[in-house]
Amino acid sequence: MAGGVVVALTASIGIGVALHLDDNISRVDIAAGSTQRPDDVDGALNILVIGSDTREGLGTKEYGVGTAEGGPRSDTNLLVHISADRKSTYVVSIPRDSMTKAPTDCADPTSTVANGEVRRWNDNFNQGGPACTVKTLEGLTGIYVDHVAVIDFSGFQSMVDGLGGVEVCLPEAVDDEDAQISLEAGRQRLTGKEALGYVRMRKTLGDGSDLQRIKRQQAFMASMAQEATKTSLLLRPDRLYKFLDAATKSMTADDDLGLTKMMSIASSLKGLGTDEIVFVTVPTEPYAADVNRVQWREEAADELWAAVRDDSDLPGAEPKKKVKERALTVAPSDITVSVVNDTAATGLGTQEAEALQVQGFTASVADVAPTSDARGVVVRHAKGDTESARTVAAAYPGAKLVVDRTLTTGNVQVVLGMGAETASEVPNREGDEPLPSATVTAPPAPTAVESRTADEDICG
Known part of the structure; x- marks a missing residue:
């Protein structure tokens, strides 16, 4: 499906537009501060997708104008693992409130996870950007990160609108002033602004935890995947362009993740069905020092990371x-x-x-x-x-x-x-x-x- 989207867009609009989309993307060196990185498994791909909570480009102050720390944080963290045989994809959610070891100074090559400090996961992005998040993840898991894509609030909102909205299913009506959202219970289609509030709200739906919000975000991503597979998107070049233009304008990526690479990855996944895209969350347990934080449940998390690192079946899954x-x-x-x-x-x-x-x-x-x-x-x-x-x-x-x-x-x-x-x-x-x-x-x-x-x- 994804390969067809990119090919259809390129054929319908032309090479000039493709180059324009490529130029939209801001670039970052994700290897900065790292001298020893894990081995890269041939064929498999690991793409770290970060949702930044920067408010720039929204055209509104409804969500505030900044963060308490100053600068953006990683509001959402997803490690997308694409198997070498292109028969499966794992989307691993990393709770932003996880307390883990991290390099004290990500810019210093001698500063590593092993000799670092314990801090909250989304503070890595705040302190050192995508490169710091990559250095921390690789140091903790031994997983080589091939690419990084950072999408901000504005980009997410525009991408949803580019799809013509996305359907969600609410167990109860919600009215959340902080998230700027008021919705009825049941199945309904959300606009980009409504979707942004839906995936971010914490206080008025569920138990208010980040883990509960992750489940809602995973359901939303599943709905986005279902929406993107509908033929109506492939048959509307204008909607395709709107979607990808919004994505690239609000994207920061590594130097190697350009439109050509995206087309290559998408083409390799053209036979992948939505039933082969699996969403999981890093297993966690309460963090004793702060009830508002969690820590990775060591043995279970290690088993999950081993599956990603070795490009093997998820723990407990039926063999392919x-x-x-x-x-x-x-x-x-x-x-x-x-x-x-x-x-x-x-x-x-x-x-x-x-x-x-x-x-x-x-x-x-x-x-x-x-x-x-x-x-x-x-x-x-x-x-x-x-x-x-x-x-x-x-x-x-x-x-x-x-x-x-x-x-x-x-x-x-x-x-x-x-x-x-x-x-x-x-x-x-x-x-x-x-x-x-x-x-x-x-x-x-x-x-x-x-x-x-x-x-x-x-x-x-």
Whole structure:
């Protein structure tokens, strides 16, 4: 859908307008102050979308004229993860009131999360702009941020109007003076101004918390995605232009996120349905020092970040359905396998090595200390040796294949993590000795995170 929007716009209005849209965007160096950044996973994309609470360009003082700290803050923080196979997208909401470690001085390369201070999440943007938010996120999660897009109040309002409004579903009537909004209960279409008040209000709907507001924002984004997929938008170049012109005029982005890059990303997502866009929130718990703040629930948050970092399934999600694989081309007897037991289950590595040995593999347990952060089964292989890895992975349906430049051709490593399944027979196994009975199992997979998909009924 998104690819069709951009292509239709370019074809209908022309290259000159496309260049104009590109020139609308303000630029920022998101790597400023960072000398050591995480590894960039090939193919996958992580885009940090920040909603700035600057009031400039609104043409009104209804929402105030500034912030208590002076300068804008990150009112909304979304990490959009696009999988390498373009079959799924995670939109992770980061509560703005989260208390986390952060670099004391983001502009100083020697100042890092590790030697930093604890502060509220949206103060990172206030103190150091997008680069500080990126440096903090990368330092906390080990996730490489490919791109950043900052949209302000004015841009959000204009984008909604560019779509012709967006539908919402209110459980009760609201009248919020601070948010400048008065709405009836039920399903209705909001203008840009009404939508801005709707996604920002906290005092008159729900429990007044930022977490409750995030749920409302996620439902609104789902509704926006549904609206954008309607063919009426594709058939109206004037509306397409109004939408993208509003977005780019109010956008600040990294140097590499121009219209050409946006078109490339959009084109790669043309087969992505709204049912494959998943909204989740970083798991949190109360922050003891201040009841008005939260902190990330360490284990659950780490599991979520690991899924994003490793481009794998969300915690507790059903594994993606695998397409029918082509025939295996490398025999088990031509492959040496080292098995790494990255769990606390004693004997799991030995059991799995034996299950591979009876099928013709030369298999042994690797002398590697567990890190206890692996998920499922990862099959590591030398560059260019995918066929050997495919034969090994056939014993573990759903296993993730990863290139490891330290390995040589014909040598494959199997890493067993939480939730790993035990070995099954590969189609081209050798010998007829039955696989030994599995008596050891990996610890269970992480608990599912609360989520919603973009195709869900907004009144559901």
